[in-house]
Structure formats: C-alpha cells, structure tokens
Amino acid sequence: MPELPEVEVSRQGISPYLDNQRLVKVVARQRQLRWWVPDEVIAQLDQPILSVTRRAKYLLIQLPAGDIILHLGMSGHLKVVPADTPATKHDHIDLLLSSGKVLRLNDTRRFGAVLWQAKGEVHPLLASLGPEPLSDRFNLAHLQAAFAKRNSAVKLVLMDNHVVVGVGNIYANEALFKAGILPTKPAKQVTDTQLARLLPVIKETLTAAIKQGGTTLKDFSQADGKPGYFAQQLLVYGRGGQPCVSCGKDLTEIRLGQRSTVFCASCQQ
Structure with a gap:
C-alpha cells in the first residue's frame, strides 16, 4: 500500500495539471470500489478546482461545494493523460479537465476509494485522525x-x-x-x-x-x-x-x- 510519502508525491505530481482548471465531469466505469462512489461525486459538472490537498493518505480535490476524496488503497495509482486516451481494464474513474486532459484512477484490486465531503463537513474517515507527522502539532x-x-x-x-x-x-x-x-x-x-x-x-x-x-x-x-x-x-x-x-x-x-x-x-x- 502506498504510504504517506507516496501519496504526497502523487499530490505533487497531479497538482500542476489540476491547478487553475475546471472539472468538466466525472466518468465512472466502475463505481464499486472499496465503497460505492457516491452520486455527489458524479454530479460535479463544470466546477472550478480550488486546490489539491492531502490529509493522511487521502487526496482532496477541493471544489466550491466540497471535496472529492481519493484513496489509492492497495494498488491504486493516478495518471494524467489526454482525454482521448483509451481506458484500460482497471481504469475505473476519470476526472475530465478543461485542459482536455484526464486525471485517471487505475486500481487493479479495487481497494481504493472515491468519496465526497460536503463543504463545512468532515468525512467520518477523516474525523478522528491524529496530527500530520510533519506539522507542529506532532511534537x-x-x-x-x-x-x-x-x-x-x-x-x-x-x-x-x-x-x-x-x-x-x-x-x-x-x-x-x-x-x-x-x-x-x-x-x-x-x-x-x-x-x-x-x-x-x-x-x-x-x-x-x-x-x-x-x-x-x-x-x-x-x-x-x-x-x-x-x-x-x-x-x-x-x-x-x-x-x-x-x-x-x-x-x-x-x-x-x-x-x-x-x-x-x-x-x-
């Protein structure tokens, strides 16, 4: 399973492609990952991407209405490809960007997750987490x-x-x-x-x-x-x-x- 450094490297890797972009739509070829991909994720159409952050091993794509939460699970990984790139067998989720590129989640074992956190709320998976190890709170x-x-x-x-x-x-x-x-x-x-x-x-x-x-x-x-x-x-x-x-x-x-x-x-x- 990717650990915190790998997830942070993924965040740093995808951020330049998502910064100042709009999320045109979300395409889900397979919604049954570790948990069912909620309707709120699929409903995000033509929304500005405010930032890409990380909490523990979760990536948060911040939108005006809330955050799309990504977890890579045991075997998941993210890639940024042109929108017309054919999907392979385990390419389950696409986030189509206004640049004409796609942020694509590939997950062979389907232990990853794509979840939703409404603005002002904290998802139950994030609610009881301890401090970040690189923060001043971890002292x-x-x-x-x-x-x-x-x-x-x-x-x-x-x-x-x-x-x-x-x-x-x-x-x-x-x-x-x-x-x-x-x-x-x-x-x-x-x-x-x-x-x-x-x-x-x-x-x-x-x-x-x-x-x-x-x-x-x-x-x-x-x-x-x-x-x-x-x-x-x-x-x-x-x-x-x-x-x-x-x-x-x-x-x-x-x-x-x-x-x-x-x-x-x-x-x-």
Missing part, C-alpha cells in the same frame, strides 16, 4: 501523552492513525532503527530521551522520502509514470537476515500486528 508533548499509558508495542502505536497519521510500516521500521528503539518495546516504557530522538527522525525520514520521490512499491508510480527512489536508502525494511549497516550483525525479521517488522537486536533497545 514531543504529543508523543509523551500518546505513549504514557500504552502497553502496545511502540511500532504499533506509531502506526495508529489516531496518534499520528501516515507513519506506515516501512517508515516506522526505518525511524525506530535510526532512533535505536526496539519496535516490540511497550510504548509506555519508551523513555523521554528516546522519544526526543524518535520525533525528529520520523520527520526527517518522511521528508527525505517525499523529496526523493516516494518509495518504489510494486503497484506504485508517480503521476508521470516514474517510480520513487527512496527504496535505495532503506536501512532495515525488506532486509531481514542481512547485516545491520551499523554493527554488521544479522537483522531480525518478525511479524508484528500482521506486518513485517525488521530490526537489529543489538542496536535497538
């Missing part, structure tokens, strides 16, 4: 409060969208390694000193991933079709059994919360 005091009474493994708490959004599996593995924190350690046992190391590492890791174009995942490509390059710099994720870059000992790989978790039992405490 040491917030981490201390979130971790104080949690018995769950620190990695699972970091991946809890009520605590902070967008720190998915890949980047939780990486940040905890850089901060020297064992991913299985109960969150309430993480010291303030460790939290003070962890906070900037999370921000730096995500920022670097965004800058370098997002991590290369099997089902992910940028709007221009180019893959991300951050995978070249992954220190632990996907490297179970290989030597630690710091101490040379073999990295351990386990399943935690049904997700692959890789760490160095020597370097992480």
Whole structure:
C-alpha cells in the first residue's frame, strides 16, 4: 500500500495539471470500489478546482461545494493523460479537465476509494485522525501523552492513525532503527530521551522520502509514470537476515500486528 510519502508525491505530481482548471465531469466505469462512489461525486459538472490537498493518505480535490476524496488503497495509482486516451481494464474513474486532459484512477484490486465531503463537513474517515507527522502539532508533548499509558508495542502505536497519521510500516521500521528503539518495546516504557530522538527522525525520514520521490512499491508510480527512489536508502525494511549497516550483525525479521517488522537486536533497545 502506498504510504504517506507516496501519496504526497502523487499530490505533487497531479497538482500542476489540476491547478487553475475546471472539472468538466466525472466518468465512472466502475463505481464499486472499496465503497460505492457516491452520486455527489458524479454530479460535479463544470466546477472550478480550488486546490489539491492531502490529509493522511487521502487526496482532496477541493471544489466550491466540497471535496472529492481519493484513496489509492492497495494498488491504486493516478495518471494524467489526454482525454482521448483509451481506458484500460482497471481504469475505473476519470476526472475530465478543461485542459482536455484526464486525471485517471487505475486500481487493479479495487481497494481504493472515491468519496465526497460536503463543504463545512468532515468525512467520518477523516474525523478522528491524529496530527500530520510533519506539522507542529506532532511534537514531543504529543508523543509523551500518546505513549504514557500504552502497553502496545511502540511500532504499533506509531502506526495508529489516531496518534499520528501516515507513519506506515516501512517508515516506522526505518525511524525506530535510526532512533535505536526496539519496535516490540511497550510504548509506555519508551523513555523521554528516546522519544526526543524518535520525533525528529520520523520527520526527517518522511521528508527525505517525499523529496526523493516516494518509495518504489510494486503497484506504485508517480503521476508521470516514474517510480520513487527512496527504496535505495532503506536501512532495515525488506532486509531481514542481512547485516545491520551499523554493527554488521544479522537483522531480525518478525511479524508484528500482521506486518513485517525488521530490526537489529543489538542496536535497538
């Protein structure tokens, strides 16, 4: 599944094509994605696009009446193509632009979503999300409060969208390694000193991933079709059994919360 950096890279990739454009119409070849594409989305005709923003892993195309919410799911990706480009098998949703181009959602597994958020309202999927990891709201005091009474493994708490959004599996593995924190350690046992190391590492890791174009995942490509390059710099994720870059000992790989978790039992405490 694309993580926050990949979604942000997608936002940056499509924004130049949507800025100062009008949404002419929405074409839905398949409305049954993860959820049914609501009528309000289909009803948006000849509307100015005000901006393209992101909340967690959701993209929001802002219109006068509200926002079209896009989620890429497990395998979805966006591309901008000329309007006369023939649709392929899994090209489910087209947003026809006044420029004569189309923002097209391709989703092989149909776990993505196209939803509607009316102006002045907050969609239920967005209502209880925690702070953005690159915002000032995600600070040491917030981490201390979130971790104080949690018995769950620190990695699972970091991946809890009520605590902070967008720190998915890949980047939780990486940040905890850089901060020297064992991913299985109960969150309430993480010291303030460790939290003070962890906070900037999370921000730096995500920022670097965004800058370098997002991590290369099997089902992910940028709007221009180019893959991300951050995978070249992954220190632990996907490297179970290989030597630690710091101490040379073999990295351990386990399943935690049904997700692959890789760490160095020597370097992480």
